[in-house]
Amino acid sequence: MTIVTDFKRNEAMPLDLGWLNHIHVNKAAADRRAASLANRRTVKKEYQAAWLVKAIGLIDLTTLSGDDTPGRVERLCMKAMRPLRSDLVEALGIANVSTGAVCVYHEMITPAVKVLQGRLPIAAVSTGFPAGLTSMETKVREIELSVAAGASEIDIVITRQHVLTGNWQALYDEMVAYRQACGDAHVKAILATGELTTLENVAKASWVCMMAGADFIKTSTGKEGVNATIPVSLVMVRAIREYYERTGFMIGYKPAGGVGTAKAALQYMTVMKEELGNEWLEPHLFRIGASSLLTDIERQLEHYVTGNYSAAHRHAQP
Ligand SMILES: O=C[C@H](O)COP(=O)(O)O
Numbered sequence: 001m002t003i004v005t006d007f008k009r010n011e012a013m014p015l016d017l018g019w020l021n022h023i024h025v026n027k028a029a030a031d032r033r034a035a036s037l038a039n040r041r042t043v044k045k046e047y048q049a050a051w052l053v054k055a056i057g058l059i060d061l062t063t064l065s066g067d068d069t070p071g072r073v074e075r076l077c078m079k080a081m082r083p084l085r086s087d088l089v090e091a092l093g094i095a096n097v098s099t100g101a102v103c104v105y106h107e108m109i110t111p112a113v114k115v116l117q118g119r120l121p122i123a124a125v126s127t128g129f130p131a132g133l134t135s136m137e138t139k140v141r142e143i144e145l146s147v148a149a150g151a152s153e154i155d156i157v158i159t160r161q162h163v164l165t166g167n168w169q170a171l172y173d174e175m176v177a178y179r180q181a182c183g184d185a186h187v188k189a190i191l192a193t194g195e196l197t198t199l200e201n202v203a204k205a206s207w208v209c210m211m212a213g214a215d216f217i218k219t220s221t222g223k224e225g226v227n228a229t230i231p232v233s234l235v236m237v238r239a240i241r242e243y244y245e246r247t248g249f250m251i252g253y254k255p256a257g258g259v260g261t262a263k264a265a266l267q268y269m270t271v272m273k274e275e276l277g278n279e280w281l282e283p284h285l286f287r288i289g290a291s292s293l294l295t296d297i298e299r300q301l302e303h304y305v306t307g308n309y310s311a312a313h314r315h316a317q318p
Helices: 017-022 027-038 045-056 070-081 086-092 106-116 136-149 160-164 168-182 199-211 230-247 262-276 293-306 309-316
Strands: 003-006 011-016 059-062 101-104 122-126 153-157 186-190 216-218 252-254 288-290
Touching (some): 011 017, 017 168, 017 199, 027 230, 045 262, 045 293, 059 070, 059 293, 070 101, 086 293, 101 106, 106 122, 106 136, 122 136, 136 153, 136 168, 153 168, 160 199, 168 199, 199 216, 199 230, 216 230, 230 262, 262 288, 262 293, 288 293
Parallel strands (some): 059 101, 059 288, 122 153, 153 186, 186 216, 216 252
Antiparallel strands (some): 003 011
16 A cells, blocks of 8 residues: 655645545436526525636636647637737726636747747646547657646646546656656645546546646546536536545646536536635636637626626526
């Protein structure tokens, strides 16, 4: 049995991998709670615009396509720094906002650095994203190159087979190696939950990655058949909560993939608020990985300022 050392914080945890045997997930209860969230209004009407503005600051504005170009990434970075039109900013009476970060492939870090010049963090997906089936040596080198190129956040993908075969020690070891390669950069562990078969596997993988020093745990690459869902999020944020209660360390959460509407963003924010508290509703502990969410939020805010509230209501309210 391995005594787990939290690598990032250089501390031995009062946990070992044997702890995983105690993890059981009640799928029916998670599904019920998810259904109740989907069927009720999560945010009062008068607070909606403020919540949507807050949501913008939580987005990892993402482009992860085979046809990405430096030009597209430069435009994405401009949008990340000024996500709302100035007339909307003025009408809402807010200071300008920005997204939490941008998220790109390694090859697109340089154009992002050129535009952002340190004003926003750059997250780079890594370790053979999205399948994670390159050699360990290649994965570690990829992280090092992305950090050297200017990424301050690294979104690694775990090796799914370690979870599917129950090889938790191998998952722990790989996560420690990624953590080490990241140095001071934040590391988000993408579990690819849609490929892990059971919620119990999702919970165990969450624990192992947290124990091995992940700063964030993230649901999906956006490329799996099933990406972020509310039941999976409940399992992951409850693992974060219990990890905090047992160790005192606050780990962040990032749902990603298919989160494209203001309504969905409000649901995920509600999960964070209700399961973890307001403290976890800040960009250093919560991000939403999304390529198209900002467009819908902008649309809803426009409805809000033009008084076309019923449209905003239909789209933005659960
Ligand atoms: O990490 C972020 C996801 O890849 C974005 O997925 P999406 O394009 O479905 O929003």
